[in-house]
Amino acid sequence: MKQARRQQGVIPIRPVPGANLPAGQRDAVLAAVGSHRDRPGNLLPILHAVQDALGFVPSDAIALIAFELNLTRAEVHGVVSFYHWYRGEKPGRHVMHLCRAEACQSVGAAALEAHVKQSLGIEFHGTTPDGAVTLEPVYCLGNCALGPNLLIDGDKLCARVTPARFDQLVGDMRA
């Protein structure tokens, strides 16, 4: 019945979910949904897959994910915004997570944080104007005997980071 009405050209009340997404992003989101849809508790794995593919979870993806999983947009938005790891904006070419927690504080993380922000010219969650680096805070990377620590691109852990070592790391990234 519904099908028939659609075929007669009735204008749908709701716009097509995810219609605003660029095609590449839409494909990535649908692929993420497709590979995790059947798992119980699938929303976090799907969001991880989207962010791994695109570097962020585009706000226009929320409606599409909600539609695919039969959730409300509010539910999906609520989850995306609850977790610090998910990002709503496209990041720079590299993402740096700088540890702010106590063990790193005890060996100079606050001074390092000041140096990092000053030398990059950005605050936490910001991206440098040249698009090279996005800076994020993190509360513990589990390397607390060798602080201060930072994590590059979610995978490369760097210990005993001094301001000089940081400058070197950023130099390598921009090279």
Place this chain on the structure above:
Amino acid sequence: MSTIRIFVSRDASALSVGADDVAHAIQAEAAPRGIEIELVRTGTRGMLWLEPLVEVQTPRGRIAFGPVALEDVTALFDADFLHGGAHPLNLGPTDEIPYFARQQRLTFARCGVIDPISLDDYLAHGGYRGLDRALLMEPGSIVMCVTESGLRGRGGAAFPAGIKWKTVLGMQSEQKYVVCNADEGDSGTFSDRMIMEGDPFVLIEGMTIAGIATGATQGYIYLRCEYPHAHRALAAAIAAARAAGYLGRGIRGTDVDFDLEVRLGAGAYICGEETSLLESLEGRRGQVRFKPPLPAISGLWGKPTVINNVITLASVPVILEKGADHYKDFGMGRSRGTLPIQLTGNIRHGGLVELAFGVTLRELLYEWGGGSLSGRPIRAVQVGGPLGAYMPESQFDTPLDYEAFAAIGAMVGHGGIVVFDDTVDMAAQARYAMEFCAVESCGKCTPCRIGSTRGVEVIDRLVGGADAQTHESVLRDLCETMTHGSLCALGGLTPYPVLSALNHFPGDFRR
């Protein structure tokens, strides 16, 4: 010439100080010299200030060299380190290094010794003996064994593991779950990560035993996404265990089913709280649930669920293998067995020390830790993560024991010790504790959500100086509200670091 075995850690800590580069350099240096080596990538021994640690198999046992920098590699070959030759970095046999030799390694017995993702290595070093025994036992006897061992939750709350298991065993349900809390968010702790990277099979074995003991057939490891190395190690180990029939349908030819899956968190500290973790596993915001019902009765998807920390579950195989009495013989009072203690922050010899309960902070800080890294006096230590109390020098003789710590308003928690020297500003640390609570609060209850923000403000005013007495009484009042009015430990324990800083270091709040 026979092949020489060399061991270099692939633990994230070792990698963070260049272990990969050193490993590659050793291979590159050996080839042109015509030396045949077998390079084994292990977990870490836990002597983190010595990383990258290189060990060489000799007739005298493994000889350790460290910390090895990239530029040391050629000199090490020249000094014939492959046969334990003399060199300033030669530390002698690894097992005889006092820091290591004086530990009581039960849970971490294999960590740093074996190739973590080799099932053969695991089996050759006593792995899966606990499971073999468990498969011959009645579920009730397994639970009894864990209860009698005195094992308490190593995540921080120290609830007796056997009692939790017994509750789940007693529940009638068509589906039960085992959930491993690997959301190790406390600053100053890394023992979960170290065992998952250094001996992942022991966690898999522990969870499998928990499944058999309680009738659960599906397990989940909720792992924080900040631990990519642990994720890879677990994925490889789970695949190997499944391929060899240690996971899946009909484990080891029995009629017992148990399978396991890793799920990644997404950077929310609160998801280390068990009910919030379950919400997150179910695909929602990690907001704390009301208790009761306990997860043991109504947990994941409303089903009876065993939820334990990584170290708790990883301690189960040795208990089953060697018996409850063996484990119980370690420790003091009601704190039985061993605790992997993590020495971190401003400490010279940072790392993991597994010891029976009862060792004092002072012994750990000076005999193991070697004092502060900066060489300045140690002024305060925070034990038990961001929700643990700051302890002054006058409390350093407290033995590591759940009850002894509770008696002085502190907590052992997950066994992390963060060291601060005399340059620390304790008012800033107290403010940070409130700030952290504000950032990480799940928002469900008011004392935590609003109290933490008000806490930052009132500490700022207190330190500002005007009318300090009023502000101090407001802060104390606020802490009381948070302690008694919060739904979970985040809001409930944030007053620990705040009030301990205020009580032990009042001068820092009056400038």
